[in-house]
Amino acid sequence: MPKLSSIIDDVKRRLHGRTPAEVVSLTLKTVRHTARGISPAAARARRADQAFDRRWGTDTSGTVNLSALSVARDRALLGFGYQASNGVALDEAVTRAGIDPARYSFIDYGSGKGRAVMIAAARGFQRAIGVEFAPELHDIALANGRRFTSAGGSSTRCEFILGDAGSYEPPTGPIFAYIYNSFGTVILREVLSRLETRAAQGDPVVIVYVNPLNRSAFEDGQRWTVAADRSDWVLYTPAC
């Protein structure tokens, strides 16, 4: 829980040079945000977020803003910060897709500290790959992957690639792509263009889009069909 003195310092810093109306609005927002952070529901969510790490001795929980990471500013402006998946959507989407993970390469576009990649490795995907552009998160993911494997989490090796999702060339063969609200439409379209090429070459491609805030990137070009539509994830397959 944040200390009262640090909350006051934060409020002072944010209010400096503001008009009275902005002061009132920002103060209310800060109070609401702080209240949400100390609510029982927030405490439950924090405990659930930390459960994976308690079990495997990894470091995947918490949130990280892109402004705190060493990423190119023009690309950071097109992306979103770090927060780990809980694995529920991944499992539901694999079941709904009806695929045999042992035939598919799992690719997490914007893999952060690697939790989704580790979960995919444990589910028996042929390959479990994560692409992350922030070196700080990539290094943590590498260490997590080693800990997870040596603690018996999976026999599939976790592969972490440092780079921009938009320029990552996926491997040949069946692909199960996973995107947890990592970036907006510009980078989504770059990723989709490469996956469309794979699909056109005859490789089976399935994409699960979790927290799907930018569905237009998939649905405007009519190249992807909605195979399943849940409130918090959408499953896409190639339109033809």
Ligand SMILES: C[S@@+](CC[C@H](N)C(=O)[O-])C[C@H]1O[C@@H](n2cnc3c(N)ncnc32)[C@H](O)[C@@H]1O
């Ligand atoms: C919401 S987190 C998801 C983390 C992970 N996929 C998971 O499910 O646990 C989004 C991640 O995408 C990364 N990201 C954002 N833009 C990116 C880009 N252009 N290329 C690679 N990674 C990116 C962020 O650094 C962050 O780690």
